[in-house]
Amino acid sequence: MRAxxxxxxxxxxATAMAxxxxxxxxxxxxxRPAGGDGAGSWFTISPNGLAALDALGALGAVRELGVPSxxxxxxxxxxxxxGVLPLGSPLADGTPALSFKRSELAAALRDEAxxxxxxxxxxxxxxxxxxxxxxxxxxxxxxxxxxxxxVIGADGIHSVVRAAIDPGTPRGRYVGLANFGGVTRGPxxxxxxxxxxxxxxxxxRAFFGALPTPDGDVVWFVNVPRDxxxxxxxxxxxxxxxxxxxxxxxxxxDGPFAGLIGDGRLxxxxxxxxxxxxxxxxxxxxxxxxxxxxxxxAPSSGQGASMALEDAVVMAASxxxxxDVEAGFVAFESARRARVEKIxxxxxxxxxxxxxxxxxxxxxxxxxxxxxxxxxxERSQAWIFDHRVRLDPADRVxx
Ligand SMILES: Cc1cc2nc3c(=O)[nH]c(=O)nc-3n(C[C@H](O)[C@H](O)[C@H](O)COP(=O)(O)OP(=O)(O)OC[C@H]3O[C@@H](n4cnc5c(N)ncnc54)[C@H](O)[C@@H]3O)c2cc1C
Numbered sequence: 072m073r074a075x076x077x078x079x080x081x082x083x084x085a086t087a088m089a090x091x092x093x094x095x096x097x098x099x100x101x102x103r104p105a106g107g108d109g110a111g112s113w114f115t116i117s118p119n120g121l122a123a124l125d126a127l128g129a130l131g132a133v134r135e136l137g138v139p140s141x142x143x144x145x146x147x148x149x150x151x152x153x154g155v156l157p158l159g160s161p162l163a164d165g166t167p168a169l170s171f172k173r174s175e176l177a178a179a180l181r182d183e184a185x186x187x188x189x190x191x192x193x194x195x196x197x198x199x200x201x202x203x204x205x206x207x208x209x210x211x212x213x214x215x216x217x218x219x220x221x222v223i224g225a226d227g228i229h230s231v232v233r234a235a236i237d238p239g240t241p242r243g244r245y246v247g248l249a250n251f252g253g254v255t256r257g258p259x260x261x262x263x264x265x266x267x268x269x270x271x272x273x274x275x276r277a278f279f280g281a282l283p284t285p286d287g288d289v290v291w292f293v294n295v296p297r298d299x300x301x302x303x304x305x306x307x308x309x310x311x312x313x314x315x316x317x318x319x320x321x322x323x324x325d326g327p328f329a330g331l332i333g334d335g336r337l338x339x340x341x342x343x344x345x346x347x348x349x350x351x352x353x354x355x356x357x358x359x360x361x362x363x364x365x366x367x368x369a370p371s372s373g374q375g376a377s378m379a380l381e382d383a384v385v386m387a388a389s390x391x392x393x394x395d396v397e398a399g400f401v402a403f404e405s406a407r408r409a410r411v412e413k414i415x416x417x418x419x420x421x422x423x424x425x426x427x428x429x430x431x432x433x434x435x436x437x438x439x440x441x442x443x444x445x446x447x448x449e450r451s452q453a454w455i456f457d458h459r460v461r462l463d464p465a466d467r468v469x470x
Contacts, residue, residue, distance in 0.1 A: 072468055073219035075100060075209055077197045077232050081173075082362025082379035083225035084180035087189045088127050089387035090223075094467045097189050098219070099181065100209065102196035102226075111174045112252045112339045113282065113290050114370070115140050115269070118159035119458040120377025121166055123384045126462045130166070132183040133176060137169025138284050142268040143373075145443055147436040148275045148324040154443020155268075158373075159456025167267070168456075170282055170290070176376075197226070200235035203356035221357045221396045223386065225379075228345055230364035237352035243345030245299045246369045246419065248278075250342040251317055252292040255335035260327040261289050273439065274324040277317075281331060291331050292339070293317050294371070299343040310337045344370050348415050353408070354400035361386055366411035372418025374455060378411055384460040391466035414455060 072095045076087045079101030087097035116124070116137070124130040141161075145153040158168035185191045199210040200222055208218040224232025228243045264270050264283045272279040278294040295317075314337055321328035347367040353360055362379035385406050390399035 072096070072221070073098070075207065075217055075219040075222045077200070077209065077222065077224050078226035078362070078364070079103075079181050079191060079193070080177050080225065080227060080362070080379075081180065081376045082364070082382055084177070084184040084189075084191075085123070085127060085129070085380050085383035086223055086225055086361050086386055087184050088129060088180075088187060089383045089462060090390070090468075091184075091187060091189055092127065092462060092466075093387045093391040095220075095390075097184075098217070099184060099189060099191045100195040100197055100211070100217070101181070101191065101193050103193065105193040111172060112250065112292065112342070112370075113170050113172050114376050115158065115168055115170045115373050116176075116380070117168045117373065117377050117456050118162055118166075119456055119460075120374075120380040121162055121169065122459050123377070123380035125162065126384050126460060129180065129183050133171070133179045134166060134169065136175050136179055137171050138282060138290075139167050139267040140170040140269055140282060141167045142265065143271055144265045144268050145271045145273070145439075146326065147273055147439065149436070150272075150325040151436050153273070153436060153439045154447070156443065156447060156452065157449045159452075170269070173376075197231055200224070200232050200358055202358035207357035221359070224358065224360045224364045225362050226364055228347055228363045228367040230360065232358060233350065233360055233364050236355040236358055236360070240350060240352065241347065243347050243367060246344050246346050246371075247296055248294040248344045248369075248371075249297055249300050250292060250294055250339065250344050250370065251313060251337065252290070252339035252342075253314075253332065253335045253337045255289045255291065255331045257287045258289055258327075258331055258334055260330060261287055263327065264289065272324060272326055272328065274321065274328070276323045277320040279321065279324075279326075279328045281327065289331055289335075291328065291335065293320065293328070293332070294344070295320065300341040305341045308341065310340055313337060313340050346415055346419055348419065349412055353404045354397070357396050359386070359396075359400040359403065366407075366415055368411075368415040368418035369421065370418075371421035372414055374414050374418065378414060381458070381460045382407060382411075384462050388460075388462055388466055391468050394469070410458070417455075
């Protein structure tokens with residue numbers, strides 16, 4: 072059987088490798104040209120996502136790119152510590168949660184898939200999808216048509232595959248935060264940050280995060296509560312100007328961020344953040360979906376990429392365990408819907424805690440300390456981090 076996987080981000084390569092493991096041929100169609108400038112944001116893959124990579128035998132190929140991120144350490148605008156949230160128990164081999172530059176992890180996963188014999192086509196934008204008959208096909212922007220036995224959309228929150236399955240499908244919802252990210256080379260404040268941890272500050276005018284890397288640099292991001300940034304505003308604002316605005320926001324608080332941003336380089340500017348709470352139709356005929364294309368949580372959840380990796384494994388196991396493609400998609404949905412929608416809802420609550428009308432901004436530091444001591448705890452989050460997906464070596468799809 073031949074699967075056409077649309078999207079070569081996180082879910083796409085992982086799904087292609089998982090399908091290959093159950094005996095399918097998989098082709099990845101990625102809209103972007105090969106290469107890229109390596110810019111973009113960082114994210115964390117928690118143990119549940121790392122375990123999914125491990126189930127695909129792909130963790131070893133990417134582990135060295137990751138920066139250990141054992142805890143989220145939360146502080147208020149005065150620098151007062153509000154709480155520490157462990158990011159799950161390490162895997163059995165000791166691997167803790169790892170943070171990656173998103174573009175580097177995606178490229179490494181594509182390389183790994185390619186090394187395993189998966190065909191990866193760059194510069195292959197899918198513009199139309201067909202798949203209710205005996206086979207499934209896609210049309211590329213250059214007019215070529217490719218045919219397979221099934222199509223899986225791993226094409227992110229603005230998925231064309233989702234829209235092809237259901238023209239009335241919901242669109243991404245702006246969560247009220249614009250995102251910026253950057254890196255500062257060898258700052259003096261690196262040593263003052265908690266080691267192998269993200270340091271988060273609920274600032275007076277924005278939410279900040281920083282992660283020290285093993286080579287002495289600091290990766291950081293800023294979530295700015297505001298209206299979505301228009302194309303016009305983006306085009307009219309230089310990186311230098313954004314940095315001045317961010318420094319100004321950070322100067323309202325105590326802590327390292329004004330200095331880090333002032334001395335750093337912006338790698339992600341003016342990115343509006345979206346989520347996708349509940350998608351009514353997950354599949355139609357021989358066309359299905361994985362990753363952000365069906366359940367994008369707000370970035371604040373810290374789970375989008377981990378869920379995308381879990382999806383890849385569960386999709387392959389569901390297809391292998393079912394009599395046909397459609398039954399496989401039904402099994403996948405019933406295995407995944409409740410979990411992913413619960414995580415998306417949690418992400419929406421985390422985002423609203425960062426916006427000016429949000430709960431966190433109205434509460435004082437003392438109450439926030441209680442929240443992190445009693446409500447948002449290692450125990451209360453265990454259902455997220457301790458979840459494990461598996462692919463049985465005997466799982467094979469019927470030819
Ligand atoms: C700022 C930010 C911070 C985040 N932090 C975290 C975090 O800490 N932890 C976490 O787990 N998640 C995090 N996430 C979420 C995470 O990035 C996503 O959940 C994850 O990337 C989803 O993977 P995906 O493969 O489904 O989608 P994507 O990564 O969006 O990949 C989709 C791919 O499809 C391609 N594509 C799109 N349309 C087409 C088309 N028509 N034809 C062909 N190809 C197409 C795109 O070019 C892209 O390569 C964050 C997201 C953002 C924006």
